[in-house]
Amino acid sequence: MTGGARTTRATHEALPPAMREAVDDFADHLARVRNRSAHTVRAYVGDLVSLLDHAVRMGCSEPSELDLTVLRSWLARQRTVGAARTSLARRAAAARTFSAWAHRTGVLSTDVAAPLSSPRAHRDLPTVLRADQAAALVEAAGQSPAPVRPADPTGSTDDTPGDAVPPTVPPGDPDPVRLRDRVLLELLYGTGVRVSEACGLDVADIDHGRRVVRVLGKGGRERSVPYGVPAQRAIDDWLRSGRPAVAVPGSGDALLLGTRGGRLNPTTARRIVAGYAESLGLPRVSPHGLRHSAATHLLEGGADLRAVQELLGHSSLGSTQIYTHVSVERLRAAYRQAHPRA
Structure with missing residues (x-):
């Protein structure tokens, strides 16, 4: 405690x-x-x-x-x-x-806090990668060995169901860790899901025919989020050659597994993202940074704000509107850099 x-x-x-x-x-x-x-x-x-x-x-x-x-x-x-x-x-x-x-419930005779005002919370603009940086990060797992990441200070690696050991990869076979990392990165950026939502996915949540993933979000709200062809390829490779190599009897239906066969936990997922970003010399980024990047790039590409709200699983449109500010700030920066009258 x-x-x-x-x-x-x-x-x-x-x-x-x-x-x-x-x-x-x-x-x-x-x-x-x-x-x-x-x-x-x-x-x-x-x-x-x-x-x-x-x-x-x-x-x-x-x-x-x-x-x-x-x-x-x-x-x-x-x-x-x-x-x-x-x-x-x-x-x-x-x-x-x-x-x-x-x-x-009758504990109070009146709603005494109804007129209570609260200070408007200052909202910092989230860190957002450029589209080319996000693409490089997502593709990194398919191009190089998984970077060495610092150990969890708590001593935990994954939520493991037993005493399974990390997989031994025969020469020439695909590395299941890199296949898993590629799926994680593709889902975080390609769908904009939260890291807890990605780690909570089961195999049955993937609809391969329609290329959508069923996500259980905050408050138990369920939504369907589309993903692209690169993510589909990464999922297929993982399910065919990666997941079977690390799965153990206690793995259950979890889509993403740790090296010891348990469901991948969010702490490990954050270290994975940070490790690849550091190996590429990118700005420090977290899974939530990839979510920010996905939302910003969608809006910059012309997506409707309410569609982005639905994709992200925001209960309020106000939570999504911060990404319009991000886009405006990026536009200002480009203007200041490029326009002769800036």
Whole structure:
């Protein structure tokens, strides 16, 4: 357990009984009814525990005693201790979500956080590769041996089902690691899926006839994303010559496998992307950087913003609109560099 998690649990246990019960019921609502990820539940619960702890310090003993003054005081305190604008925005959202739920369930007589405003989070423009850089990165796995990547500091390699060992590749046979890496890179850039979504794919999620992949995204939302001919070739090679070489009885239906036969985990996938980028002398890039690049290149190629929203699995169009800013900035840079009147 991390230090932050231990602190949250200790603070939770120190709350008055009615407040502890409200926290537990809210967490159950997020996980079971709203189907939020474990990461989101932890973040919102941590924010709520912090809010209620602040309320106790202001003299409250039950959730029903919360009011807008307490909420604003809590956010002001967070800002005083140096919380970033993004953190303040998330904490305000957590407070509004809790307040709305508490009002619906009778814990609060009114939705006290409804008028609560939050600072607009500053959004940095994501790192985006040029189209030629992205192509070079994706094709790197098919042209050279897999680069040596630093070990996971936790000591983990892959989510392994047993004591399988890395495959031994006979001379002249294709390297299954490079075949796997090529599929990973093709999917990350060719479809724009999140790294967790790519690692969560099963073999049955690939529709070879229509060249689409079925993706289970955030909130359990499912979507179908098309992929191109290069990705299809990479998938075919992997399924024919790569995956059988590393699969073990415990591999299950996972599409992408680690060298010991377990489902490839996102941490390993991030090291794979970083390793190839470093070997090519490219800017430091992550799987999410490839997702950013895919979205930007789609928009620059004339794709409709709502189509890109659907491909990326964004629930809000506002999340997709940041890529229009990226394209504008790239246009500005090209203008400044090339136009004589810039």
